[in-house]
Amino acid sequence: MQPHEVFLQQLITGLSNGMIIALIALGYTMVYGIIELINFAHGDVFMLGAFLALTLLGVLGMEAWSPTWRIGGVAIMLVGSALFCGGLNWTLDRVAYRSLRRASKLSLLVSAIGCSFICTNLGLFWGGVPMEVFAGGVAAAAPKDFPQLIPQTNLLGASAIRITPADIAVVVVTVPLMIGLVFLVNRTRMGRAMRAVAQDATAAALMGIPVDRVIGITFFIGGALGGFASVVYALYNNTIGFQMGYRAGMDAFTAAVVGGIGSLPGAVLGGLTIGLVRAMSDQYLETQWTNTIVFGMLVMILIFRPSGLLGTTRREKV
Amino acid sequence: MSHSMLEVSELRCGYGPIEVLRGVSLRVEAGEIVALIGSNGAGKSTTLMAINQVIRPTAGVVCFCGESMLGLRPDEVVARGLVQVPEGRRVFARMTVLENLTLGAYLHSDGHAVVSEMHRVHDLFPILKERQSQLAGTLSGGEQQMLAIGRALMSRPRLLMMDEPSMGIAPILVTRIFAAIRELNQDGLTVLLVEQNARGALKLSSRGYVIETGAVTVSGESSDLLNDDRIKSAYLGE
Numbered sequence A: 001m002q003p004h005e006v007f008l009q010q011l012i013t014g015l016s017n018g019m020i021i022a023l024i025a026l027g028y029t030m031v032y033g034i035i036e037l038i039n040f041a042h043g044d045v046f047m048l049g050a051f052l053a054l055t056l057l058g059v060l061g062m063e064a065w066s067p068t069w070r071i072g073g074v075a076i077m078l079v080g081s082a083l084f085c086g087g088l089n090w091t092l093d094r095v096a097y098r099s100l101r102r103a104s105k106l107s108l109l110v111s112a113i114g115c116s117f118i119c120t121n122l123g124l125f126w127g128g129v130p131m132e133v134f135a136g137g138v139a140a141a142a143p144k145d146f147p148q149l150i151p152q153t154n155l156l157g158a159s160a161i162r163i164t165p166a167d168i169a170v171v172v173v174t175v176p177l178m179i180g181l182v183f184l185v186n187r188t189r190m191g192r193a194m195r196a197v198a199q200d201a202t203a204a205a206l207m208g209i210p211v212d213r214v215i216g217i218t219f220f221i222g223g224a225l226g227g228f229a230s231v232v233y234a235l236y237n238n239t240i241g242f243q244m245g246y247r248a249g250m251d252a253f254t255a256a257v258v259g260g261i262g263s264l265p266g267a268v269l270g271g272l273t274i275g276l277v278r279a280m281s282d283q284y285l286e287t288q289w290t291n292t293i294v295f296g297m298l299v300m301i302l303i304f305r306p307s308g309l310l311g312t313t314r315r316e317k318v
Numbered sequence B: 001m002s003h004s005m006l007e008v009s010e011l012r013c014g015y016g017p018i019e020v021l022r023g024v025s026l027r028v029e030a031g032e033i034v035a036l037i038g039s040n041g042a043g044k045s046t047t048l049m050a051i052n053q054v055i056r057p058t059a060g061v062v063c064f065c066g067e068s069m070l071g072l073r074p075d076e077v078v079a080r081g082l083v084q085v086p087e088g089r090r091v092f093a094r095m096t097v098l099e100n101l102t103l104g105a106y107l108h109s110d111g112h113a114v115v116s117e118m119h120r121v122h123d124l125f126p127i128l129k130e131r132q133s134q135l136a137g138t139l140s141g142g143e144q145q146m147l148a149i150g151r152a153l154m155s156r157p158r159l160l161m162m163d164e165p166s167m168g169i170a171p172i173l174v175t176r177i178f179a180a181i182r183e184l185n186q187d188g189l190t191v192l193l194v195e196q197n198a199r200g201a202l203k204l205s206s207r208g209y210v211i212e213t214g215a216v217t218v219s220g221e222s223s224d225l226l227n228d229d230r231i232k233s234a235y236l237g238e
Helices: A003-035 A042-060 A067-100 A105-126 A132-137 A165-187 A189-199 A201-206 A211-237 A244-259 A264-284 A287-304 B044-051 B074-079 B097-104 B111-124 B141-154 B171-186 B198-204 B222-227 B229-235
Strands: B006-015 B018-028 B033-037 B059-064 B082-085 B159-163 B190-195 B207-212 B215-221
Touching (some): A003 A165, A003 A211, A003 A244, A003 A264, A042 A105, A042 A132, A042 A211, A042 A244, A067 A105, A067 A211, A165 A189, A165 A211, A189 A201, A244 A264, A264 A287, B018 B033, B044 B082, B044 B159, B044 B190, B074 B082, B097 B111, B097 B141, B111 B141, B141 B159, B141 B171, B171 B190, B190 B198, B198 B222, B198 B229, B207 B222, B215 B222, B222 B229
Parallel strands (some): B018 B215, B033 B190, B082 B159, B159 B190
Antiparallel strands (some): B006 B059, B207 B215
16 A cells, blocks of 8 residues: 555544544533533443444344345334433433533533443443344353454555445434524524523523423433444444443543533534544554553643634633 | 511521521512502512522411412413512623523513513513614623613513612613603503612602611611611702
């Protein structure tokens, strides 16, 4: 490969991973925007979405399906995981966060960390289910292979640069979701209500907005985006594990902060930045430096530009 | 059973161990403007927040049109037509004027009615039409107050509670806002007006209540209160 081809290849890889990170980051930033909580369980909700997708794949026997049917199978997993993660995130809010609305932000944060541990262990348990797709569930903690439902063949034929159907799938799923989200937040009645609650929940309640319901819906939407992301992640990386939520969650959280927590465009920009930095660092430095670079960036942003690249200058509360 | 539009009796509430309201009683009849005056920290805003159920009362009665409001959520209280313009205006600063007004009509899905309500608000405060695409945070204090009132009107209140609409506003705009309150009242809106500007509020209202350290101490016809020596010295600066 020529040097410029190497660079282009890393650009493609970085952007694809960045889109997935961005989709998860949107969940963090939406929830933070509305109740100023870093929902640490979000990454683990994402992880459980991938486990549900693999379960659906196994139960329905999608590996035996024809290539056309497999696209339908992907759609089933996307919808299933989105509903599941949305519902799970809504439930976390209802059970673990709602009663702490008037408590200190620290109590809320600790509750979120607790939820994260619970979800991680649910993933560990799930990995031990004796199904063929989980390798019989013998080694619950081991990473699970996620079958290549979308082929990783090179669409550019013999070219040195690879663009695969999986790359295309990432774009086809994430971009419409992001556009849809921006439309929802900026142009619909529910979106206006969400922004109103984010700015001043009491004033919103005095306008007749059911604040807790709006917050619950925000959790659902954020979780659903994580569910979509989990399926795309699994199809792209072909391996899932109960600890993937922690890593992907950390990347997405960093993306949300780098972009400006609370800002939707910021989360997308942050996600793409983290994806690209990871790819370039893996290529041109060494992979063991990548985490240092990414989280060094987080620290630098927090010190020198705490509101993030696109964030408004609001007081940080976490 | 009383037939007052709003009946508040022996209302108590507090923040933690500190009791802010120690038994507030007042009533508002349909069609009235009632003033609630008192100094800073007397419990005026807390009274409104407790009526709206933003703060949960610990004891007492809040009846609106014969129905108890206790245990309802704030948005359910608003849905029944008991609406508040909160202290400090609290407009949604990072939204446009038009979006703020549209949010006021959150509970109403009937497009035509919302449009005609919007016309009414624009007639009352034409500046809100001129500035409709501007961010609310960029308006002056007086304009924000007009927006806060307009936003509350969009939810079609039967009783509008206003918390210090004259606070921090240029005198000329205070006159404009008080005139608007009178106009709204003549069109049939019932008003509970909380003010530190006691003279203005008593001149506008038919009856008044004085609240001191969490309880109503004096009440009566506003014209009588304006001539009451104790009130003159304590609240009217005479």
